[in-house]
Amino acid sequence: MVKLTLKEKFAFHLIFSEKKTYYRWYGRFLSFGVEYERIKRVVSRISSWLQWCNEWTKEGNHLYNMAEEALQNGYATKARKLFHEAVGCYHIGQHIFFIDSTQKESTQEKARKSYKKAISLYDEKEKPIRIDIPFNGVKIPGYLRLSDSNNKPLIIFVNGMDNIKEAEGHFQGTLFKQQGFNHFTFDGPGQGEMWQRMKFDAKEYHKAVSAIIDWFEEQKIYEIDLAKIALVGFSLGGYLAPICAAYDSRVKAVVGNSGLVYIGGLKGLKALNPIWQRGVTYMTGCENLEEVRDKFDWDIEEQPNLKVPLLFYHAGKDEVMPSPKVHAEKMMRWAKGEKTLKYYENGEHCTQNYLDEVFPEIIDWFKIKLEG
Incomplete structure (x- = not known):
């Protein structure tokens, strides 16, 4: 995990909490198949933004294992639903988690694996x-x-x-x-x-x-x-x-x-919330905002x-x-x-x-x- 600046530590502590931020995302999480009560249960386990990806990855793993068990027992419909919900949990975990690219990429790869499992259970006519x-x-x-x-x-x-x-x-x-x-x-x-x-x-x-x-x-x-x-x-x-x-x-x-x-050039990039600053450097593969400007402005x-x-x-x-x-x-x-x-x-x-x-x-x- 990369070292956070003092500004980032302050921003993440101040901004990323249930009351200030997480609740804003629930509509989006629901839209790709994660149940509301599951969202609440996972968020209740998170006291710091640094835990976000790890806790959601654990939940995705739990659902993935449940899906595998359902499949072994012949419950293909249940398995497909659980594989898709696991994808949702993995996606929530890696989403805008730019403070640890290794962890982010590992969780994203789990999402891709679970998705392939889910769509393998579709009829050919319906299959992506x-x-x-x-x-x-x-x-x-x-x-x-x-x-x-x-x-x-x-x-x-x-x-x-x-x-x-x-x-x-x-x-x-x-x-x-x-x-x-x-x-x-x-x-x-x-x-x-x-x-x-x-x-x-x-x-x-x-x-x-x-x-x-x-x-x-x-x-x-x-x-x-x-x-x-x-x-x-x-x-x-x-x-x-x-x-x-x-x-x-x-x-x-x-x-x-x-x-x-x-965007507004370098001044506009520096005005972004620290998490989005990390996002633009991650997307572009740049080391700093000065390098980013040519690709994200x-x-x-x-x-x-x-x-x-x-x-x-x-x-x-x-x-x-x-x-x-x-x-x-x-x-x-x-x-x-x-x-x-x-x-x-x-x-x-x-x-x-x-x-x-x-x-x-x-x-x-x-x-x-x-x-x-």
């Missing part, structure tokens, strides 16, 4: 399809969920700073699949499984998404309507998805949620304008970024096509306390824009 897409000498790893009907649109989910395709990506994929869409979730440069192969560079990320679209167009393996491609992204993905859509005219609609649309209004329909969500009580309303305003100025801003004054980061409203609305909006 593993796809590895060549990109700049490496491969972009992802999972495709196919609609039950042919020639339906493709929704590509763009991860945030520290999502993994096996958690949020899977459960969002289930929602879209149930509503007749094809859905592809992936780990991009600096994210999840791909972090080991290629680090994050804001100027290059859109090329990875275009490579994914190229692959689907070239392969033509699946009955997908590739004239109707859309992107959706949350958190950092709420910035990346619109930017990728601006760079690739094959994208016909885009949804962003809580996008960090400008942008202003959306200096990028090519978006010309396709945009649905953008922002939250007034977003604790991740300073001045969230400014980000929303910049996004609306930048987008030159049809655009809709849904601003939740009492919303938390990624409107996670309003997801019961947001997800159905996103699906309906895509149906209107892509299927008419």
